[in-house]
Amino acid sequence: MAEIITDRKSQITEKATRLFRERGYAATSMRDLAAAIGIEAASLYSHLRSKEELLNRICFGMAESFFRARDQVQSLQLAPPVQLRLAIEKHVEVITNDVNASAVFQHEWRYLSEPDLSVFKSMRGEYEAYFMDILSRGKAAGHFQIENEKLAVLSLLSALNWLYDWYRPEGRLQPHEIAAQLSEQVLNGLIKKS
Amino acid sequence: MAEIITDRKSQITEKATRLFRERGYAATSMRDLAAAIGIEAASLYSHLRSKEELLNRICFGMAESFFRARDQVQSLQLAPPVQLRLAIEKHVEVITNDVNASAVFQHEWRYLSEPDLSVFKSMRGEYEAYFMDILSRGKAAGHFQIENEKLAVLSLLSALNWLYDWYRPEGRLQPHEIAAQLSEQVLNGLIKKS
DNA sequence: CCTACCGATCGGTAGG
DNA sequence: CCTACCGATCGGTAGG
Numbered sequence: 001m002a003e004i005i006t007d008r009k010s011q012i013t014e015k016a017t018r019l020f021r022e023r024g025y026a027a028t029s030m031r032d033l034a035a036a037i038g039i040e041a042a043s044l045y046s047h048l049r050s051k052e053e054l055l056n057r058i059c060f061g062m063a064e065s066f067f068r069a070r071d072q073v074q075s076l077q078l079a080p081p082v083q084l085r086l087a088i089e090k091h092v093e094v095i096t097n098d099v100n101a102s103a104v105f106q107h108e109w110r111y112l113s114e115p116d117l118s119v120f121k122s123m124r125g126e127y128e129a130y131f132m133d134i135l136s137r138g139k140a141a142g143h144f145q146i147e148n149e150k151l152a153v154l155s156l157l158s159a160l161n162w163l164y165d166w167y168r169p170e171g172r173l174q175p176h177e178i179a180a181q182l183s184e185q186v187l188n189g190l191i192k193k194s
Numbered sequence: 195m196a197e198i199i200t201d202r203k204s205q206i207t208e209k210a211t212r213l214f215r216e217r218g219y220a221a222t223s224m225r226d227l228a229a230a231i232g233i234e235a236a237s238l239y240s241h242l243r244s245k246e247e248l249l250n251r252i253c254f255g256m257a258e259s260f261f262r263a264r265d266q267v268q269s270l271q272l273a274p275p276v277q278l279r280l281a282i283e284k285h286v287e288v289i290t291n292d293v294n295a296s297a298v299f300q301h302e303w304r305y306l307s308e309p310d311l312s313v314f315k316s317m318r319g320e321y322e323a324y325f326m327d328i329l330s331r332g333k334a335a336g337h338f339q340i341e342n343e344k345l346a347v348l349s350l351l352s353a354l355n356w357l358y359d360w361y362r363p364e365g366r367l368q369p370h371e372i373a374a375q376l377s378e379q380v381l382n383g384l385i386k387k388s
Numbered sequence: 389c390c391t392a393c394c395g396a397t398c399g400g401t402a403g404g
Numbered sequence: 405c406c407t408a409c410c411g412a413t414c415g416g417t418a419g420g
Contacts, residue, residue, distance in 0.1 A: 027220035027305070030415060042416080043389045051415065081385065107301060111221070135384070145386040147375045148367070152384065154360060155376055159353040166348060173342070181341045182349055189383030190329070190346065191275065192339040224399060236400080237405045245399065 009047050012037060016054040021100040025055055025108040055108060056116055062105035063123045065094045070130050080138030085183045087134060088160065092179040095163045102164035128153060156186055203241050206231060210248040215294040219249055219302040249302060250310055256299035257317045259288045264324050274332030279377045281328060282354065286373040289357045296358035322347060350380055 006014075015036045019028045030051055034041040048054060069090035073083065095102045109120050132153045138144040146152045160182060167178065200208075209230045213222045224245055228235040242248060263284035267277060289296045303314050326347045332338040340346045354376060361372065 024218065024220055024304070026218055029413075031413085040390060042391080042393095042418095045416065046389065049416095084384075110218070138384070142388075143386060144384045145378075145382075146384060147378075151360070151367075151372065151375055152379060154356060155353040155379065156384075158356040159349040162348060162352040166345070173345075178345065181345055184339075184341075185346060185349065185383070186379075187383045187385045188339075189379070189381050190278075190332070190338045190340060190350075191381045192337060193387070194336075223397075225397085234406060236402095236407080236409095239400065240405065243400095 012044065012047055013054060013057055017058050017098075017100045017104055020055065020058065020108055021103040025104070025111045052111070052113065055104070055111060058101050058104045059109045059112060059120055060116075060123075062094070062098070062101050063120065063127075065097070066091070066127050067123070069094050070127065074130070079143070080134050080141060081143050081187065084131075084134050084138065084187065087131060088183045088186065089176060089179040091157075091160055092163060092182065093175050095160070096167045096169070096175040096178070099164040099167055102161075106161055106164070128157065131157060159186065206238065206241055207248060207251055211252050211292075211294045211298055214249065214252065214302055215297040219298070219305045246305070246307065249298070249305060252295050252298045253303045253306060253314055254310075254317075256288070256292070256295050257314065257321075259291070260285070260321050261317070263288050264321065268324070273337070274328050274335060275337050275381065278325075278328050278332065278381065281325060282377045282380065283370060283373040285351075285354055286357060286376065287369050289354070290361045290363070290369040290372070293358040293361055296355075300355055300358065322351065325351060353380065 012033070016028075016033055019033055019036060023032070029041075030044055031041040034044055070087070073087045073090055076083075076086070078086065109124075110117070112120055132149060135144060135146055135149050135153055135156075139146050139149065163178065167173075167175070206227070210222075210227055213227055213230060217226070223235075224238055225235045228238055231238075264281070267281045267284055270277075270280070272280065303318075304311070306314055326343055329338060329340055329343050329347055329350075333340050333343065357372065361367075361369070
């Protein structure tokens with residue numbers, strides 16, 4: 001691995017992402033973080049104002065990545081089944097692109113304090129609404145069979161969101177291959193139609 | 195709500211379950227827990243030896259519930275597609291039966307220390323292997339279409355495991371109705387076959 | 389980026 | 405189940 005030159009703040013954020021993912025936000029101390037970088041805890045505060053600022057950067061950084069993915073998908077006018085496939089692929093791309101940040105995004109956002117906490121929740125709701133809209137239009141157009149759309153959309157997203165725990169960049173399967181299998185599973189199910 | 199008479203230790207465990215779920219294990223102090231019960235923090239230690247003992251009880255209690263569900267399913271000799279439906283139903287039942295404990299089980303187990311941590315992980319692996327076995331046998335018998343079985347089983351379980359966050363006992367949908375829709379989604383997918 | 393330090397809080401114990 | 409308390413650790417600041 002080549003030494004990558006980045007500024008100190010980016011380095012701190014990256015180390016924090018890894019530690020928050022491994023130990024959890026609440027169980028990671030600023031002294032842990034400082035030690036991982038090789039400086040004293042007090043020195044961190046010349047680069048940032050608080051521990052929560054780090055959590056903030058990570059959570060909202062991921063939220064923006066998901067939004068960018070959504071905007072790309074929505075800019076194309078696609079029929080619901082193919083749009084859903086694309087939305088899944090882009091979602092998987094965002095997760096696999098930074099598995100540590102994805103894990104923190106999924107699990108540690110609740111340690112945000114207000115008003116960020118509410119902003120975060122509403123952004124997440126907006127993203128779920130984007131998937132919900134695809135399902136609803138697909139159902140209305142007769143493409144999809146769905147009883148309860150809220151149940152469907154949340155289980156669908158959950159079926160993707162654990163990937164940060166399994167995906168390995170050096171592994172055999174590429175993100176688009178993973179996305180393809182999961183799309184197939186979500187759209188056509190496990191039962192073989194003979 | 196009627197006042198339910200239980201012994202102190204059960205009461206402490208139940209309050210701990212709720213607090214660990216709401217705030218996370220690491221961010222819940224024994225003083226928080228004591229205050230929720232209405233005693234002093236030091237008094238907790240006449241009922242238990244450590245904070246981790248509580249986490250232990252919750253995590254392994256859930257693990258045993260999942261194992262009992264598995265044993266019920268395996269005691270019936272069923273063809274893979276119908277066995278999978280039943281496994282999903284039982285899994286959903288366990289989660290909906292105690293949503294707080296389910297949340298702690300899903301997210302806080304990593305704060306267990308050795309040797310419990312390793313025991314927990316191997317139990318979880320055994321449970322995943324039980325679902326994996328259903329999928330493998332179903333695939334071998336020509337019932338299922340699955341490319342990567344590990345990917346399939348983990349996304350399947352993830353599609354169920356978020357339910358603790360959504361299910362409300364007082365809500366409209368009963369656990370078996372939720373299980374039925376999710377089974378349908380997993381087995382036949384979202385695409386309508388006309 | 390460091391040394392030195394703050395008040396608050398942590399899990400847990402002693403002794404009754 | 406309480407009062408009183410332990411050493412350790414927390415996020416963060418002052419001042420250089």
